[in-house]
Amino acid sequence: MSPEPSTGRAELVKGLGLFSSTTMVMGSMIGSGIFIVSADMASQVKSPGFLLLAWVVTGIVTIIGALSYGELAAAMPRAGGQYVYLREAFGPMWGYLYGWTMFFVIQTGTIAAVAVAFGKFLSAFFPGVSLDPRWHLFTLHNWSVGVSTGQLAAIAALLFLGFTNCLGIRWGAAIQNLTTVCKTAGLMGLILLAILYARGDWSHLSPLKPSGADPWSLGYLFIFGGALVGSLFSADAWNNVTFTASEVKNPKRNLPLALALGTMIVIGLYLLANFGYLHVMSLDEIMAFNESKRPQTLTLGVQVANIVGGALWGRLLLAAILISVFGTMNGMSLAGARVYYAMAQDGVFFNRLGKIHPRYHTPAFALVVQAIYASVLTLSGKYNELLDLVMFAVMIFYVMTVAGLFVLRRKQPRLERPYRAIGYPLLPGLYIVLAALISIAILHEKPYALPGLLITLSGIPFYFLWKRTKA
Numbered sequence: 001m002s003p004e005p006s007t008g009r010a011e012l013v014k015g016l017g018l019f020s021s022t023t024m025v026m027g028s029m030i031g032s033g034i035f036i037v038s039a040d041m042a043s044q045v046k047s048p049g050f051l052l053l054a055w056v057v058t059g060i061v062t063i064i065g066a067l068s069y070g071e072l073a074a075a076m077p078r079a080g081g082q083y084v085y086l087r088e089a090f091g092p093m094w095g096y097l098y099g100w101t102m103f104f105v106i107q108t109g110t111i112a113a114v115a116v117a118f119g120k121f122l123s124a125f126f127p128g129v130s131l132d133p134r135w136h137l138f139t140l141h142n143w144s145v146g147v148s149t150g151q152l153a154a155i156a157a158l159l160f161l162g163f164t165n166c167l168g169i170r171w172g173a174a175i176q177n178l179t180t181v182c183k184t185a186g187l188m189g190l191i192l193l194a195i196l197y198a199r200g201d202w203s204h205l206s207p208l209k210p211s212g213a214d215p216w217s218l219g220y221l222f223i224f225g226g227a228l229v230g231s232l233f234s235a236d237a238w239n240n241v242t243f244t245a246s247e248v249k250n251p252k253r254n255l256p257l258a259l260a261l262g263t264m265i266v267i268g269l270y271l272l273a274n275f276g277y278l279h280v281m282s283l284d285e286i287m288a289f290n291e292s293k294r295p296q297t298l299t300l301g302v303q304v305a306n307i308v309g310g311a312l313w314g315r316l317l318l319a320a321i322l323i324s325v326f327g328t329m330n331g332m333s334l335a336g337a338r339v340y341y342a343m344a345q346d347g348v349f350f351n352r353l354g355k356i357h358p359r360y361h362t363p364a365f366a367l368v369v370q371a372i373y374a375s376v377l378t379l380s381g382k383y384n385e386l387l388d389l390v391m392f393a394v395m396i397f398y399v400m401t402v403a404g405l406f407v408l409r410r411k412q413p414r415l416e417r418p419y420r421a422i423g424y425p426l427l428p429g430l431y432i433v434l435a436a437l438i439s440i441a442i443l444h445e446k447p448y449a450l451p452g453l454l455i456t457l458s459g460i461p462f463y464f465l466w467k468r469t470k471a
Contacts, residue, residue: 012079012246012338013361015169018254020177024241025066025262027180028331030187032117032321033234034270035301038277039290044227048283050215054224055274058231059267061438064431066238066263067422068402070256073242074419075408077251080342081242082401089404089411092346093463098397099343100459105390107336108370110237112377114329115158119150121322124297124315129153131296147379155375157329162371165334166357166364169247172334179327186320187269190301193308194276225441229391232438235270236394237328238263240335247338252418273301280304333374337366347470348463392449393456395439402431 016024042051072085080099087095102108116131123129133146165172214220241248241258248254277286277300289303297318306314341363344354350369357364405421405428421428443449 011356011361012363013169014247014249016173016244016248016254018249018257020173021241021244021248021254021258022262022265023177023180024173024244024331024335025238025258026184026266027176027327028237028240028335029235029262029266030180030183030269030324031114031234031328032121032299032325033230034187034273035299035317035321037230037234038274039286039300041227041230042283042286043290044223046283046287047215048278050224051278051283052271052274054227055231055267055271057434058228058235059271061232061431061434062235062238062267063260063263064423064427065398065402065435066259067256068405068424068428068431069239069242070259070419071405071417071421071424072401072408073245073255073259074252075415075417077245077248077255078342079243079246079338079345081245081339082239082397083243083339083342085242085401085404085408086397087346089407090400092348093460094400095346096343096348096463096466097456097459099339099349100462101390101393101397101456102336102339103349103370103373105455106394107332107339108374108377109390111158111329111332111336111370111374112154114325114332115154115374115378116151118157118322118325118329119148119152119154120296121318121325122153123150124318125322145379145381151378154378157326158333158371158375158378161330161333162367165330165337165367166360166362168360168362169244169334172330175330176327176334179323179330183320183324183327184265184269186317186324187273189320190305190317191269191272191276193313194280194304195272197276197280197308222441222444225438226445228438229442229446231270235263235267237332238266240331243335243338256419277301277304280307333367333370337363337370340366340370348466388446388449388452390449390452390455391446392439392443393453395435395442396453399432399435399439402428402435 038051041054042048045051045054069082069085073081076084076088078084080095083095083099083102085095086098119129120131123131129149131148131150133148135147161175164175215224238259241255241262245251245255248258281289281304286300289300299321301321302314302317305317340349340353341356342354343349344351344366353363353366353369355365356362406425408415409424
């Protein structure tokens with residue numbers, strides 16, 4: 001595969017068609033979460049009906065959000081995506097604070113977490129790979145930092161993807177297309193096996209009432225909202241395709257279509273997967289599985305594959321999960337660098353991150369810096385705590401972006417909108433209400449998430465410093 005031809009001036013090139021854009025959405029969404037989080041969610045909601053309802057609510061919120069983002073993406077198909085929408089709707093500082101949080105925690109922290117998951121699942125095939133620290137680096141107070149072979153494998157994967165994504169958008173797209181096809185096939189295979197399982201039982205799916213709780217009490221509603229954290233983050237990162245908007249062919253058509261198609265297909269698969277889990281295992285078995293001591297690579301999905309197809313199918317699903325997390329790393333790495341590139345282009349981030357490689361037409365320096373910083377986070381062992389801290393801020397940025405749809409309709413009425421959000425203003429308004437309620441529930445169940453806003457707000461003085469330097 002040859003690099004994109006140079007046009008004389010280093011700039012991003014359009015290398016993503018509808019298929020690649022859709023696989024970007026799907027590949028960024030499908031990681032290892034769908035094979036893991038339902039066990040923990042079941043332990044919280046204690047009802048098969050409410051477990052399925054949690055995924056339905058997640059699907060509604062995700063799809064409405066994607067349909068709303070479609071209008072913004074088609075109207076402003078620029079590198080940076082959500083950063084650009086917040087900047088245009090609420091002013092440059094809000095776009096900057098989103099990009100700041102993306103770089104220091106959200107995107108890089110998620111990439112690091114997924115990379116370590118890659119190392120974890122790699123250990124199922126290579127016994128020498130382990131997440132147990134093998135070399136001690138240093139101890140800071142009660143925080144001991146060491147290096148494991150699993151972390152080294154994670155870092156190697158991050159650096160490899162950082163390098164290949166520097167070689168051109170088509171390289172990244174090719175990896176994304178291949179891994180998304182493989183991971184989707186693996187998930188569909190699991191669903192088919194589970195639903196056709198002869199000894200499966202559908203009768204226990206009907207109870208909607210959780211055991212020992214009033215489903216309409218305020219306390220249970222908070223529990224239900226807290227349980228949505230698992231499903232929401234398993235369905236997250238669908239917005240990553242907007243970061244690459246300037247590299248999408250015919251973006252006014254393909255971006256809204258990719259967002260709609262990608263999220264609908266993935267949410268449909270997620271719902272079917274959970275039907276499959278409950279068909280093969282009872283709720284009590286799923287809850288007991290979540291609480292039992294087991295190898296880290298024995299996820300709920302793998303356990304279901306073992307039951308319906310034996311150890312061979314379990315191993316095949318493990319391979320699919322390994323490919324899945326590798327593809328998620330690739331998609332998030334490729335997309336995230338475009339946000340920092342856009343910030344640097346606006347003069348509110350390190351100038352070098354806004355440079356395009358003259359031969360390969362990619363933000364190569366941004367890709368390299370992102371890979372190195374994510375690698376450091378894999379060594380820290382603190383990325384999961386950081387992600388928990390900013391969870392509330394992430395939801396707030398989603399709410400703000402969809403609210404920006406209303407603001408821009410009033411602020412820029414003459415802006416060309418090739419696609420208009422379906423169901424406006426009802427559906428975007430419903431998204432804002434649902435996402436706000438979920439945010440409140442998250443804050444109630446995880447009160448330590450509120451200080452995470454300090455990570456976002458810490459960017460304010462730096463914003464004014466960048467602006468002063470630019471002036």
